[in-house]
Each structure stands twice: as C-alpha cells, then as structure tokens.
Amino acid sequence: MTQETRGQRRDTPGNPRGWRAAAQEALYGPAGFYRRPEGPGGHFRTSVHASRLFAGAVAELLQRVDAALGRPAALDFVDMAAGRGELVTGVLAALPREVAARVRPYAVEIAGRPDGLDERVVWRGEPPAEITGLLFANEWLDNVPVDVAETDPAGVPRYVLVGDDGTERLGDPVTGADADWLARWWPLGAEEGARAEIGLPRDRAWAAVADRVAGGLAVAVDYAHTADARPPFGTLTGFRAGRETTPVPDGTCDLTAHVALDACAAADGRPAPARLLTQSAALGALGITGGRPPLALASTDPAAYVRALASAGEAAELTARGGLGDFGWLLRAVDIADPLT
Numbered sequence: 001m002t003q004e005t006r007g008q009r010r011d012t013p014g015n016p017r018g019w020r021a022a023a024q025e026a027l028y029g030p031a032g033f034y035r036r037p038e039g040p041g042g043h044f045r046t047s048v049h050a051s052r053l054f055a056g057a058v059a060e061l062l063q064r065v066d067a068a069l070g071r072p073a074a075l076d077f078v079d080m081a082a083g084r085g086e087l088v089t090g091v092l093a094a095l096p097r098e099v100a101a102r103v104r105p106y107a108v109e110i111a112g113r114p115d116g117l118d119e120r121v122v123w124r125g126e127p128p129a130e131i132t133g134l135l136f137a138n139e140w141l142d143n144v145p146v147d148v149a150e151t152d153p154a155g156v157p158r159y160v161l162v163g164d165d166g167t168e169r170l171g172d173p174v175t176g177a178d179a180d181w182l183a184r185w186w187p188l189g190a191e192e193g194a195r196a197e198i199g200l201p202r203d204r205a206w207a208a209v210a211d212r213v214a215g216g217l218a219v220a221v222d223y224a225h226t227a228d229a230r231p232p233f234g235t236l237t238g239f240r241a242g243r244e245t246t247p248v249p250d251g252t253c254d255l256t257a258h259v260a261l262d263a264c265a266a267a268d269g270r271p272a273p274a275r276l277l278t279q280s281a282a283l284g285a286l287g288i289t290g291g292r293p294p295l296a297l298a299s300t301d302p303a304a305y306v307r308a309l310a311s312a313g314e315a316a317e318l319t320a321r322g323g324l325g326d327f328g329w330l331l332r333a334v335d336i337a338d339p340l341t
Helices: 019-028 052-068 086-094 176-185 200-210 261-265 279-285 296-300 302-319
Strands: 075-080 103-108 122-124 131-138 147-151 157-162 168-173 195-198 213-222 237-240 243-245 254-256 275-278 328-334
Touching (some): 052 213, 075 086, 086 103, 131 200, 147 176, 176 195, 200 213, 261 328
Parallel strands (some): 075 131, 103 122
Antiparallel strands (some): 147 157
C-alpha cells in the first residue's frame, strides 16, 4: 500500500467497511474474482504452474504418508483451494499405478467443476469431514480475508475501512479477540501508520481443516512471515493479469496478504507442535534440489542432458531464495511421524 493511497482518508465513497468483509465479497461473492471463468491461473503464477515437478513432489509426499499409514485401502488426497484442478491432476499423473488405484482425490473450490477434469476427482465446496491421507492447501490461507489495522496519531490501532474503489479511512479501535491476537502475534506499537493484517480468521480456518485429518498430514504452503520479521506496513496487495496492482475490492483482482504461519501453527490445539520450514527445505527433503546434471551426460546422451537441464532450471525456480523457495510450509502430522524428517 503506497503512502499516497494511505493518505486518501477524508471521503471513502462506495460502501466503506472493513477489509475482511470487503474482500470476502470481492473474492467469493456472486461476481467475485474466484468465480471468474479464467480462474486464478489467468492472473498469477503459483508453484503448481511453474513446473510439474511441484506436483511430483506432492505425489512423493503423499506416498510417504501412505507408507506411514500402512498403505490403507482408501487413501485421501485433498487439494484445498484447487483452482481449476491443476495440482490434483498433476499428482494423479505422477503416482505409481498401485497407489493411484487406492487414492480418493478431492478438489475443494468454490468455482464450478472445470470441463475435462479427471472423472475420479470429487469436486466439492469444502473438505471431507474425515480425512485419512494428505490435505494440501497451496496458496489458500493468503486468500482467507482478514481485517487490516493501522495505528492512528494517538498510537491506537484502528480498523481500516475501505470503499469499493479502494479508498480508505480509519474506523473504530481494534478490540476484543482481534486486539488480543494483535497483542500476541503482531504488536503494532505507537508509531503512526504502522499496519498489520489481523490473522485470527486464518488461524481458525486452518484449525478447522486440519482438525478433519484423522490420520496423515495437513500442509499449508503460502507467502509467510513470523513474529521475528513482521512487515511494518503489512502486505495487502492485488494481482491482475499477472501484475501486482493496488488492492481494490471490486472483484476484478486478487486480494492477498502474507500469512502469519506461526500463529496458524499454534491454533489447532493439538499437543504435538506443528512444523514450519521453507519451501526450499521442504522440496529438498522430497528430492527437488535444482542441481545441474553432470556435464558428461551431454556427451553420452545429449537429449537426456537437455531434459535434465530444463528440469534443473524448473527446480531452481521452485527453490530459489528471494522467490518461491521462501514460501512457508506448515506441516501438521496426525498419528504418523513427520514424513519430511
């Protein structure tokens, strides 16, 4: 959010309200961004779109969960916030035949089922009530709408209200459970203009889906930050047609903010701690490293060398520091050992 945008305070036309309510309608309402026919892939690129290696790594993770569960007759794979089914399609294609025959694949998304999706995939609006296997939420929590708080000249955190055109002004002081969350997870201090996204709805959303895993693993992958490095002015932004843009809650752009994954990790109430790691570390544990193929292969099998070199380039993008490799992974194992240790 630019200083110029933050300065547009005096008049907030067009139904001013908190960012959580505005984003909920703009993203998921009848004319919301996530109901548009082009889907999220028409506006931004995720790890799923960057390389088929990502789906292959998730398939490897699912096989490890399968082994830890004793290879059950029915193995659930839940693709949370499935977009147009790109990840679940890639995972099914990457699985060995014997494992794929036992998998119950679910795609969870508010938009309608896309044409041509594998008939084995169950398309639904929420996860199954009980999951034995792997629930994988790739870039879901960053689109769970949250309110934004900003410190006023007196040092008081107040809700930021936004109009349909993106113009903002400050509203009432933050109180209650939201204030408690800020105090614990993102204290703003007294500096005027400091901003935070109040992550309590994400904590609750994550706890609700993770609690459905009766045995196996729940994973959330997202842009993230932790208490030792909160951004001083928040991270709320928009994406339209592949470009970052000013966030405007009118349904024409994605509205996203980085996730306080450490708060989510503490939210599900299970006795064993959840685990946080970077995407680079997680994919490395799954065999995706980005290492170049041996040069000798260029002489013995040039075609294989070119294929391996292309794969290495894709792996490097998925694990790059300062890019996709810095994504946070939140792992919650239920009645199995952590499959990435």
